[in-house]
Amino acid sequence: MAVSPQDVKKLRDATGAGFGDCKKALTEANGDFASAEKILKEMGLASAAKRSGREANEGRIFTYVEGSKAGVMNLSCETDFVAKNEDFVQAGQALLKELVDNNQTALTEEQETKTKELGAKIKENISVKELALLTGTSSDLIVDYIHGDGRIGVLVKISTDSEATASNDKVREYAFDCALHAAAFSPLYLNSEAVDPAYLKEQEEIFTTQAANLGKPDNVVAGIVKGKLNKHLSQICFVDQPFVKNDKLSVAKAGQEIAKEIGGKVELTGFVYFAVGQ
Structure with missing residues (x-):
């Protein structure tokens, strides 16, 4: 049957597939839009499988914090151009939010399929290379930091003695400075006990x-x-490194100084550091 250019454009806008592929899919589906979209997805997944052997050493680090729950994810791709693609960025952020909200440390089959479909649309091999969740209590403060165009991502957890201490401006500033510190010095371990x-x-x-x-x-x-x-x-070790804002103090000592000043407990108790290409 004849396929109108408007239908082809509509299908192309919805799937990101090429003009010729959209026309072919609509013709095969006798003009049925949903069937044509399914055909393209099947074609896309097949092509994504062919690309799966290609190196995906580029990508973007995503972070998400919601109260006492947080996550950081390294979503890999093949080129830095795609790492800046709006569809790639939006999909990565949405996926991480879903993973954190559901306390997931691995993707479901449905999430894996969506990731492959994104790869088919963008025409690159895309996958979750690294994923980590960080959780705390109401008296913990978790902050995130993204450096550059998502080349480095950090989560930092500061444990305190109360919600009031956790919400203190000086404590929040210390937490953010610790995140900056981790991005700059990429510590391997939290402390000597973790080595x-x-x-x-x-x-x-x-x-x-x-x-x-x-x-x-x-x-x-x-x-x-x-x-x-x-x-x-x-x-x-993170806590033992000279603090980025005052190298005469260790990271741990800087926290202790703030704790004395405000009269509470302030301790760095967790972090995650991800970097593209590592």
Whole structure:
């Protein structure tokens, strides 16, 4: 049957498919719009599957905070051009909100299908590369920070002793500064307790060998190793790093100073750091 240009345009606007594909789908569906759209989705999913082997090393980091619940997601694609695409950005933000609202740590089959359909529309391999949720209580403060065009995304959780403390302006400023700090210095661990014991042991052995080569007495070697290990931990552990707003204080110490000033508890107890391409 004959297909009008208006119908083709309508289908193209709805699906993002090419003019020729839309015309072919409408013809095959005898002009039925819903059937034609289904045909295009099936075609799109097939083409997306063909693209699944292509590298998707670009993307965008999304964050979402709602009260004591938050999430951060790395939605990958193949080019930075697509990472700035309005459909890509809107779909990523909507998906993360849905995941956080439902406390999901993985996509449902329906969500996976929608992601593939987006890839078919944009014509790139798109997938959720990383996803993390962060939750707290009413006395916790969770803040987010996105750097640049979504190249880096951070969530930070500050635990306090009350809702009043959590809503204090100085505490909120500290929380945001901690998020900025994480984006700038990309800590690997929250604190020394979070570091893999096997990794610590390996580093201690390395430092011991280095110190022993100096020909120093055992007690001096032990002191050198302890100093090197503490310095290393201060480089990789968030709470021990020199604070971005005052490098004379550690991140933890800066929080303690605010706690003394306002008369409450202020402690960095959680964070998530995602970056595109890592």
